[in-house]
Amino acid sequence: MSSPQDEAKGAAFPAPEPPVATPRGPTRRRQWLAAVFAILVVAAIVAVWVDERNADRRLRTEVAQRLAELDTTDKATRATVKDAQENLRDAQAKIALLENRLAESQTQQAALEALYRELAPARDEWALTEVEQILLLANQQLQIANNVSGALAALQLADVKLQRLDRPQFVPLRRALARDMDRLKAVPFVDVAGISLRLNQAIGAVDALPLALEERLPVAAPEAPPKDEPGWRRFLRAVWQDIRELVRIENLDRPEAPLLTPQQQFFLREQVKLRLLSARFDLLFRDQANFRADLTTADQWLKKYFDTRAKPVQSLLTLLAELRKTEMGAELPGIAGSMDAVRVLQLAREKRAR
Numbered sequence: 001m002s003s004p005q006d007e008a009k010g011a012a013f014p015a016p017e018p019p020v021a022t023p024r025g026p027t028r029r030r031q032w033l034a035a036v037f038a039i040l041v042v043a044a045i046v047a048v049w050v051d052e053r054n055a056d057r058r059l060r061t062e063v064a065q066r067l068a069e070l071d072t073t074d075k076a077t078r079a080t081v082k083d084a085q086e087n088l089r090d091a092q093a094k095i096a097l098l099e100n101r102l103a104e105s106q107t108q109q110a111a112l113e114a115l116y117r118e119l120a121p122a123r124d125e126w127a128l129t130e131v132e133q134i135l136l137l138a139n140q141q142l143q144i145a146n147n148v149s150g151a152l153a154a155l156q157l158a159d160v161k162l163q164r165l166d167r168p169q170f171v172p173l174r175r176a177l178a179r180d181m182d183r184l185k186a187v188p189f190v191d192v193a194g195i196s197l198r199l200n201q202a203i204g205a206v207d208a209l210p211l212a213l214e215e216r217l218p219v220a221a222p223e224a225p226p227k228d229e230p231g232w233r234r235f236l237r238a239v240w241q242d243i244r245e246l247v248r249i250e251n252l253d254r255p256e257a258p259l260l261t262p263q264q265q266f267f268l269r270e271q272v273k274l275r276l277l278s279a280r281f282d283l284l285f286r287d288q289a290n291f292r293a294d295l296t297t298a299d300q301w302l303k304k305y306f307d308t309r310a311k312p313v314q315s316l317l318t319l320l321a322e323l324r325k326t327e328m329g330a331e332l333p334g335i336a337g338s339m340d341a342v343r344v345l346q347l348a349r350e351k352r353a354r
Contacts, residue, residue, distance in 0.1 A: 125349060127165055131173070132342045134158045139335055146286040146332055147192075152184045155335065169345065176341040183333040190328055192283055198323070199280045202316055203273045209316070210307040211268075213259055260305070268305055272298050279323070288328040295320045 138154035141147040159177045162170045229237075260268060275298040282291035299320045306313045 124165065124167060127161055128170075128342065128345055128349070131158045131161060132346065134161075135335060135338050135342060139339065142332055142334065145284060148184055148187050148190075148332065151335065152181060155181050155184070155338065158338075169348075173338070173341040173345060176337040180333070180335045180338045184335075187332060188327055190283070190286070190326065195283055195323060195326065196280055198319060199276050199283070202319055203276045205312060205316060206269050206273050206276070209269075209302075209313050210310045211260065211265060212305055212307050268301070272301055275301070283326075283328075286328045286332060288326075291326070291328070292324050295324050299324075 134154050134157055138151040138158075141150040141154065155177055159174060159181070162174050162177075275294045279291050279294035279298070282288075282294060299317060302308070302313060302317055302320075308314065308317070
């Protein structure tokens with residue numbers, strides 16, 4: 001029989017059940033495969049969760065960086081826009097200032113054009129009057145002084161003034177000026193100033209020219225006395241020298257020079273100077289015939305009354321011979337064509353003014 005203690009132990013610790021028979025073979029393998037598959041699924045889920053979490057973290061980091069960059073770019077853009085707005089305001093102010101200045105310049109230009117239109121006829125009239133005065137001076141130079149170079153310079157000056165104006169109505173006048181200038185250029189050049197200067201020098205040298213009656217043979221040099229010559233011989237030598245000077249023997253190879261009183265000598269020199277002065281006036285008037293006649297007369301007087309052996313007389317004779325060869329050409333042409341052309345323009349302008 002069992003005791004109460006054994007019953008109590010039996011009640012506290014139940015009796016072990018009999019072992020159940022475990023399945024074997026394919027059933028156990030399926031269980032393992034299912035467990036491994038479940039583990040793999042869990043691992044895959046965990047890996048996907050971790051990867052998504054990392055991707056989310058990276059995305060948040062990249063978004064934060066992009067936002068920071070956008071914030072920086074936005075600040076720079078705002079600063080650039082602010083600078084651009086300031087520059088735009090400055091440019092608009094400058095444009096407005098330039099527009100005001102352009103409007104002022106256009107107004108001034110319009111005023112100047114109006115003034116030019118008002119003054120253009122007066123300017124042409126002044127220029128035409130000035131050209132007329134220049135032509136009058138050129139005509140005076142030709143008629144009074146026969147100054148071809150001065151007249152030609154005046155015509156060239158008038159042509160330059162008309163060329164600067166560049167007006168079609170002045171073309172006939174410029175054509176007439178060109179014809180007159182061509183005629184003046186064809187006149188032989190005569191160095192009036194140079195020839196006048198040489199004649200002045202000749203006139204100044206007439207008073208110092210020796211006359212033929214004053215011609216003297218060259219004085220023979222006295223013989224040098226010996227050093228130890230006695231005094232009585234020196235005295236006789238001096239006496240003999242004085243006696244030799246009392247008598248002069250000359251072999252004249254030309255007619256005897258005419259004897260002239262001091263008054264006649266004075267008038268002779270004055271006549272020669274007057275002939276040379278007359279030749280100078282003939283040169284100014286381009287009177288070639290009288291110019292050569294006066295020089296020929298002066299040349300004859302020099303050869304007749306002056307010592308032709310003296311170098312000053314020979315130089316003057318040579319000068320007169322050279323001057324007689326000067327060609328002055330025919331009669332000087334006038335500038336009537338230019339004068340008529342400018343008068344026609346003046347008359348046409350006066351008719352338009354009426």
